[in-house]
Amino acid sequence: xxxxxxxxxxxxxxxxEVLRDISFTIGxxxxxxxxxxxxxxxxxxxxxxxxxxxxxxxxxNIFGDPILKFRTGALRRMRSSIGVVFQKHNLVPRLxxxxxxxxxxxGRLHNVSKFPLAGIRNWGQISASNRTRKKAMEALEMVxxxxxxxxxxxxxxxxxxxxxxxxxxxxxxxxxILADEPVASLDPVAANEVMSLFYDLCxxxxxxxxxxxHNVEHALEYGNKVLAIKNGRLSLFKDSNSIEIKTLQAxxx
Amino acid sequence: MTDGLIxxxxxxxxxxxxxxxxxxxxxxxxxxxxxxxxxxWSFQGSQFSxxxxxxxxxxxxxxxxxxxxxxxxxxxxxxxxxxxxxFRYTRExxxxxxxxxxxxxxxxxxxxxxxxxxxxxxLGNSRPMRLVQETVKALILLFRTVPDLVWAIxxxxxxxxxxxxxxxxxxxxxxxxxxxxxxxxxxxxxxSPADALESCGATKLDATFAAVVPAAMPGLITTSLxxxxxxxxxxxxxxLVGAGGIGxxxxxxxxxxxxxxxMVIIGMIFALIFVVEQxxxxxxxxxxxxxxxxx
Ligand SMILES: Nc1ncnc2c1ncn2[C@@H]1O[C@H](COP(=O)(O)OP(=O)(O)O)[C@@H](O)[C@H]1O
Ligand SMILES: [Mg+2]
Numbered sequence: 001x002x003x004x005x006x007x008x009x010x011x012x013x014x015x016x017e018v019l020r021d022i023s024f025t026i027g028x029x030x031x032x033x034x035x036x037x038x039x040x041x042x043x044x045x046x047x048x049x050x051x052x053x054x055x056x057x058x059x060x061n062i063f064g065d066p067i068l069k070f071r072t073g074a075l076r077r078m079r080s081s082i083g084v085v086f087q088k089h090n091l092v093p094r095l096x097x098x099x100x101x102x103x104x105x106x107g108r109l110h111n112v113s114k115f116p117l118a119g120i121r122n123w124g125q126i127s128a129s130n131r132t133r134k135k136a137m138e139a140l141e142m143v144x145x146x147x148x149x150x151x152x153x154x155x156x157x158x159x160x161x162x163x164x165x166x167x168x169x170x171x172x173x174x175x176x177i178l179a180d181e182p183v184a185s186l187d188p189v190a191a192n193e194v195m196s197l198f199y200d201l202c203x204x205x206x207x208x209x210x211x212x213x214h215n216v217e218h219a220l221e222y223g224n225k226v227l228a229i230k231n232g233r234l235s236l237f238k239d240s241n242s243i244e245i246k247t248l249q250a251x252x253x
Numbered sequence: 254m255t256d257g258l259i260x261x262x263x264x265x266x267x268x269x270x271x272x273x274x275x276x277x278x279x280x281x282x283x284x285x286x287x288x289x290x291x292x293x294w295s296f297q298g299s300q301f302s303x304x305x306x307x308x309x310x311x312x313x314x315x316x317x318x319x320x321x322x323x324x325x326x327x328x329x330x331x332x333x334x335x336x337x338x339x340f341r342y343t344r345e346x347x348x349x350x351x352x353x354x355x356x357x358x359x360x361x362x363x364x365x366x367x368x369x370x371x372x373x374x375x376l377g378n379s380r381p382m383r384l385v386q387e388t389v390k391a392l393i394l395l396f397r398t399v400p401d402l403v404w405a406i407x408x409x410x411x412x413x414x415x416x417x418x419x420x421x422x423x424x425x426x427x428x429x430x431x432x433x434x435x436x437x438x439x440x441x442x443x444x445s446p447a448d449a450l451e452s453c454g455a456t457k458l459d460a461t462f463a464a465v466v467p468a469a470m471p472g473l474i475t476t477s478l479x480x481x482x483x484x485x486x487x488x489x490x491x492x493l494v495g496a497g498g499i500g501x502x503x504x505x506x507x508x509x510x511x512x513x514x515x516m517v518i519i520g521m522i523f524a525l526i527f528v529v530e531q532x533x534x535x536x537x538x539x540x541x542x543x544x545x546x547x548x
Contacts, residue, residue: 088445106450
């Protein structure tokens, strides 16, 4: 079974076609870098994979499931097993780091419990179960931030925030993580740290990682394969060992 | 031409020079004209006149004359206020405060719930949900637009004279106020944390309470404090239609033309409002400062 199978995917806004007839397959545990110039459609593609944006045409199978046929409940269950990390970390600013990490467990708790609304316990670290809090501290440990657990999220640096966002994604026990320019707002040192942390965590836990990046070196280093989008079309999908930096830079013309 | 760095003569056919003034359209002219007409027309209708203000000075003098010189708290003459009166007015003042506080608290709670239900896209975007949102919005509008004295008259009719009618009035008024501004505050916060939660399997309800409400909290608190200030000011006059509080005594004293006693009550009201506003202002500043520090 593959992690992702996308077939003839298209997405249009009114009369503007953002994605055009895209097909590709990604195996379990692979790490894929998506590159392309601004407005090429990278974010739209990622959003289609969790149906934050509804595709106009085509089919998407995630771990074998035809997710475009899912209704609200099944869709939520599917989403709760996919971690998402954005360029802007998207932490809730006024809440503690620990609470933000625990938020990653809301959807999963809804699914595993037979009580409706079980997940609302995870709105804050105060009400969360001891098990959840321990798990969250463990996740923070993995990104080496457990010492900041009770600090407010809006006091963190960009790199720290992004690591908290990763911890929140890990909290979901995901089998796949989608990251949209996860290090674009970080300085080069922090960017490298976060990328390699990300890569190692995913490899260790056999999590399929799909990230977009404007950094072609990152793409080659942290992606097993590189997928390039140009004007909404898939223009390259190759093993990163068989690609030269120049080829990738050409994708930006 | 070579006398300057920039040769302005070279392209003398230049025809993209920006206009000095914006052209004002005919409709604009008419709007301005209509505004002027409206000002004149309104002044006429409102019977505003400086003569009237000047003529009133003799009544004003009489009022002042009766309001001030005879005040002798605990004095001997028939007008003077006794301890008993002082206690009664104090008790009524406290009742006014209690009405305002209870009414505001209930109003904040129900206003918050209605704000959640009326905020666009907060708890859902389905067709029935949108219908709920529009309906609740209309309800909040109704609460807000009907003046509080009218609500007071209605509630006095429904539950009788006294503080309960006043409390209900303040509650409804606060629901209207908080319902609107809470909704605005929650619609204004950055939605990306909420979207992030939804994209990892949280429901709209989760996203609202775990991400939107915490982010909007400073705004919700300051709005609530404003609502309380407004309620304290509003609660004073509710007594005029019999809806409890110190306004009832004030009304009675004016009817008996006991201006000196009325002055005492006005002084007490002033003190209450002053203290409440100062405390509230202090708290509001604390909340905003606390936010600024973090950013
Ligand atoms: N909601 C939307 N409505 C209309 N156009 C959109 C919307 N979202 C994205 N687009 C357009 O789709 C194109 C691709 O956007 P995006 O996927 O964000 O590109 P990328 O992430 O590669 O920079 C852009 O031209 C953008 O303007
Ligand atoms: Mg993008």
